Amino acid sequence: MSKRYTEEDDRFIVAYFDAVGPMIGPHDLGRTEQSVKNRVKHLKETGAWDALAASVQYYHQYRKLAGFPVFEFE
Numbered sequence: 001m002s003k004r005y006t007e008e009d010d011r012f013i014v015a016y017f018d019a020v021g022p023m024i025g026p027h028d029l030g031r032t033e034q035s036v037k038n039r040v041k042h043l044k045e046t047g048a049w050d051a052l053a054a055s056v057q058y059y060h061q062y063r064k065l066a067g068f069p070v071f072e073f074e
Contacts, residue, residue, distance in 0.1 A: 003031070005039055013039060014052050 009029055016024050017040055025036035043049040063070045 002035070010039070010043065010048070010052055011056065013043070014049060014056065 012028065013024065013036060016028075017036070022033035022036040022040075025031040025033045029036065040049070043052070060070050
């Protein structure tokens with residue numbers, strides 16, 4: 001049985017997939033490149049990719065406006 005993806009996994013994929021590609025799978029998530037490609041395809045087909053990307057941007061905007069440090073990935 002395969003390991004389920006978590007929201008944290010999905011956030012990591014959305015943050016770094018465009019820059020690094022499926023290599024983030026084996027190196028950072030302990031998953032195969034094909035598994036990451038399949039997850040990206042699923043996220044994009046369902047619209048979850050865009051929703052998650054927008055939520056990350058709003059979260060960083062909130063932290064900046066509220067005076068909290070903004071980190072590249074949270």
